[in-house]
Amino acid sequence: MNKNIKRIIALTLIVNATATILPTTMNKYLMEVQQVYAASYSPDDGQLKSIKVKTLDGKSLDLLDGYNGDKVKLSDETEYYIKQTDKSDGIKIDADVEGSDYVVKIFTSDKSDATAYDPGDKILIGKGDSTIYVRTYEDKSAFRKAKDVDKNVGNCEQEYRLNIRKTTESSFEDGDQDSIFLSKLDVSKGSISFLKEKSSYDLTVAKDVDHINVTAEPENSNDRVRINGAVVDSNDRYKKAIDLDEGKNDIKIKVTDSKDNQRTYTLTVTRGDASNAQDNIYLDNITLDNGSIDFSKDTNSYTVDLDESVSKLKITAQPEDDNDVVTINGDQVKEKDDYQDKVSLEKGKNEIKVIVKDEVNDKERTYTLTVNRGKVQDTQNTDKDQEQTNGKKNGWVKTDAGYKYYDENGTEYKNKWLFDNEKKIYYYLNDSGVRQTDWFKVNNLWYLFDNNGVMLTGWQKNKEQWYMLDKTNGDMKTGWYKETAAVQEGDKTTNVEHTYYLNDDGSMRTGWLQLDNKWYYFDENGYMQKGWVVYANSKYYLDYDGAMVTGTKKIDDKEYKFTESGVLIL
Known part of the structure; x- marks a missing residue:
């Protein structure tokens, strides 16, 4: 019971x-x-056994039973209220869960793909009412399944809601604009720490990044969003590709409601050499438990040679400002752990990224440690510098800008495809002669290259989105796409045809799509659906061509009626 x-x-x-x-x-x-x-509160496994909320200035905040209610303690109740009256820019939440393997994650949104914070992380809060979701999971694998497989971080063991009322503006807020907001602002390159009240963001990308995808979703689906003057809506997932000039690029995102209330967000993207265009934010020191480096906060790259017997390396990365966030190879290190992490080393060359980030002001700096364990082997023979006896360069040559290719006469390849006959793979050398990686447009067609510059083909996942790249030529597909797959059932193999729709930016469509005044539905695998579909507790029927049925329709000799929105009338 x-x-x-x-x-x-x-x-x-x-x-x-x-x-x-x-x-x-x-x-x-x-x-x-x-x-x-x-x-007598005694938590079961998966329930919180303690929770403490403090401002970023260290002031403890009480749990209440209402914004103007009484102070309460943690109990079986899952909803609490908190009032923050000081000028601190946010809060930190420390929470423990009952059960040895259970974990706690914290979210600032109830969206299925919301970003997870760990207990103790800095969470910025704007003036007004907001809700924080504290969720428990059976273990780390359960959280990863919810996030990566189910695509819904709300699939948890227990959820607690902290309703927070902040009565003062934070330093990052722009109170001169109307009270209308985006719910999401995201970019395809780099990252920004979005807060709906914050209207200005800075981002630096590498010189070879000639475009960026910007996603800007409004809080209210009836509001209108423009990115650099072009309207975006749910049909294109509120996304637009923006071409970048070298240097600074100001991208304006405007959200407007029916009463002409308006808010403008400015995203300043600097396109340049990422290694030289880092922000003025620094680590205080980097130390190693094996080997040593001559650390200087302005020097971003270091090389360390270790004996082959060293399989793990403890790295300490102390920030100049304790409010900054530090990650080592993507894992956050915290003050309570002395900003330390132990990294496993492969034999040969290991590249370790140490990033320090100021989330309030969107500043970031990356330090790179190249750790050579034992004798370093060149993993790509084609990438060795080659000098012929006549002094001419030949083949792949590594430069500060990246890998370049020279033919037998020493002529550098530029704006040119290169086919490796031995490996049967394509590369592309851009106008600087550098081997291209990531997305790149050639003759108005988009291609995707891996970190080694190899042109990719077929289905590829990039930035949590799926893309179809021509299986022969590699160019990105858009619009309708059909594919036949072999399905094995016991000893029987059946060919099944699936229909997909690829958005203008090439990403695979899921969910509803309105096209030529018809509605279609695609499941989480991108398959266009036909027949009966249940969505949000309503039932729909999709015709032989996938189009949603409205009005009266005879199905299997029985007549059914549907609303203009396609919902079955029971």
């Missing part, structure tokens, strides 16, 4: 057994019972 139900029954029995007690005595008695009940 549920623990709460047991307590309620027990309390009911006590009250019935004492029905003859005078009202004043009864009130006093009930108050005593409530105090005993609160004090």
Whole structure:
């Protein structure tokens, strides 16, 4: 029996057994019972056993039963209120969960793909009311499954809601604009720490990045969003590709409602040499438990040679400002752990990225440690510098800008495809002669190259989105796409045809799509659906061509009626 139900029954029995007690005595008695009940909270596995909320300035904040309510303690209740009246820019939440393997993650949004924070992380809060979601998971694998497989971080063991009312503006807020907001602002290159109240962001990308995809979703789906003057909506996932000039690029995102309230967000993207265009944010020191480096905060790259017997390396990366976030190979290191992490080393060359980030001001600096364990072997023979006896360069040559290719006459390749006959793979050398990686447009067609510059083909996942690249030529596909796949059932193999739709930016469509005044639905695998579909507790019918049915339709000799929105009328 549920623990709460047991307590309620027990309390009911006590009250019935004492029905003859005078009202004043009864009130006093009930108050005593409530105090005993609160004090007897004993969490089950997956429930929080403690939670503490503090401002970024270290002030403790109480849990309340309403914004103007009484102070309460953690109990079986899953919703609490917090009032923050100081000028601190945010909060930190420390929470422990009952159960040895259970983990806690914290979210600032109820969206299925919301970003997870760990207990103790800095969470920025703007003026007004907001909700923080504290969720528990059975273990780390359960969280990864919810995030990466289910695509819904709300699939958790237990969820707690902290409703926060901040009565003062934070330093990052722009209070001069109208009270209308985006719910999401994201970029395909680099990252920004989006807060709906913050209207200005800075981002630096490498010189070879000639475009960036910007996604800007409004809080209210009825609001209109423009990115550099062009309207974006749910049909294109509020996304637009923006070409970048070298140097600074100001991208304006405007959200407007029906009453002409408006807010403008400015994204300043600097396209340049990422290694030389880093922000003025620094580590105080980097130390190693094996080997040593001559650390200088302005020097971003270091090389360390270690004996082959060293399989793990402890790295300490102390920030200049304790409010900054430090990650080592993507894993955050914290002050309570002395900003340390132990990294496993492969034999040969290991590249370790240490990043320090100021989330409030969107500043970031990357330090790169190249750790050579034992004798370093060149993993790509084609990438060795080659000098012929006549002094001419030949083949692949590594430069500060990247890998370049020279033919037998020493002529450098530029704006040219290169086919490796031995490996049967393509490369592309851009106008600087550098071997291209990532997305790149050639003759108005988009191609995707891996980190070694190899042109990719077929289905490829990039930035959490799926793309179809021509299986022969490698160019990115858009629009309708059909593919036949062999499905094995026992000893029988059946060919099944699937229909997909690829958005203008090439990403695979899922969910609803309106096209030529018709609605289509694609499942999480991108397959266009036909027949009956249940969505958001409503039933729809999709015709033989995938188009949603409205009005009256005879299906299997039975007549059905549907609304203009396609919902079956029961």
